[in-house]
Amino acid sequence: MVEKKETGTTTIGIVCKDGVVMATEKRATMGTMIAHKTTQKLFKIDEHLALTTAGLVGDAQLLARYLKAEAELYRLKREMPMSVKAAATLTANILSSSRYFPYWVQLLIGGVDHEGAHVYSLDPAGGSIPDKYVSTGSGSPYAYGVLEDHYKDNITVDEGINLAIKALNAAMKRDSASGDGIEIVTITKKGWMTVDEKEIERRKKSLNIK
Numbered sequence: 001m002v003e004k005k006e007t008g009t010t011t012i013g014i015v016c017k018d019g020v021v022m023a024t025e026k027r028a029t030m031g032t033m034i035a036h037k038t039t040q041k042l043f044k045i046d047e048h049l050a051l052t053t054a055g056l057v058g059d060a061q062l063l064a065r066y067l068k069a070e071a072e073l074y075r076l077k078r079e080m081p082m083s084v085k086a087a088a089t090l091t092a093n094i095l096s097s098s099r100y101f102p103y104w105v106q107l108l109i110g111g112v113d114h115e116g117a118h119v120y121s122l123d124p125a126g127g128s129i130p131d132k133y134v135s136t137g138s139g140s141p142y143a144y145g146v147l148e149d150h151y152k153d154n155i156t157v158d159e160g161i162n163l164a165i166k167a168l169n170a171a172m173k174r175d176s177a178s179g180d181g182i183e184i185v186t187i188t189k190k191g192w193m194t195v196d197e198k199e200i201e202r203r204k205k206s207l208n209i210k
Contacts, residue, residue, distance in 0.1 A: 008177020010139030011041060011052035012167055013108040013119035014151070014160045015132045019188035020110040020117045021160035022050040025139070025168055027180040028057060037180040046071045047191045048111045049087055054137035055105035055124075063103060067091055084111040088120035088128045096126025106136040112187050139171030139178035146170045157186050161195060162203055169209050 008029040014021040028039035043051045043064040051067060053060030070090055074082040082090075088109045095103055102124050110119040121134045133151050135143040146167040155163065164184055172179045184195040204210075 008139075008175070009041060009054035009137030010143055010168055010171040010175060010178040011054055011108055011136045012143055012147070012164050013052065013110040013121075013134045014147075014155070014164060015110075015117045015119050016155050016157045016160045017153075018117075019112055019157045019160075019186055020050070020119055021157060021164050021184065021186050022052055022108065022110045022119075023164035023168055023182065023184040024052050025172055025178045025180065025182055027178055029177045032176075034180075040183075042183050042185060043068070044185075044192060045087065045109075046075070046081055046111075048081055048113060048187055049084065050110050050185055050187060050192070052108040052110075052136070053105055054107075056103070059103040059105050060107075063091065063094065063105065063107070066094060067109075081113065083113040083115065084109065084118040084120065085113075085115075085130075087111070088118075088122065088130075092122055092126045092128035094126075095122060095124060108134055108136060110187065112189060117187075135167065135171075137178070139168075139175035142171040142174045143167040157188060161186065162207060165200065165203055165209065166207065169204070 010025050012023045024041040028036040041053050045051050045068050071082045107122040121129050133147045168182050186193045
């Protein structure tokens, strides 16, 4: 059985002075058809690590399971959590070792470790690049327009949540493959926190986003 290819996404990772903000929308498409409206594109790898996915859904889910298992084994063997850089390097090695049968994905890995807050962008060939803010998927050009204008080096997690909402909203208005809601998590030294839908809606109203 050939797996249908589902593409079209907007994902965002933002490094803040007190943590990271990771965000996605929820729509999955097959060509011009909206295949799913509640697609999970943001995965909890550990209490301090998050993964966002864009691309082929089956490949993304498989890689999320791989990385979660490796992070758990790392913590058990070494009695300490895997660093964000180590998680990005491991994932990059998995991607690059499958070049003849590539994973059709573009990933973001973000989190907080003993060195601070980090976000890495990974391409299907295994490239791994850290940055202060990154967006992937078909809606990323629209998201970048907002991120470029409003990101600042001393941004807080609270401000980062609002910025992610603004950037995703811009993408969802112009990219037909992005939509059907927003998912946001924050990671700080205190750990993982999911921003619930009521809080996202409250912030959208305060930002005058319809």
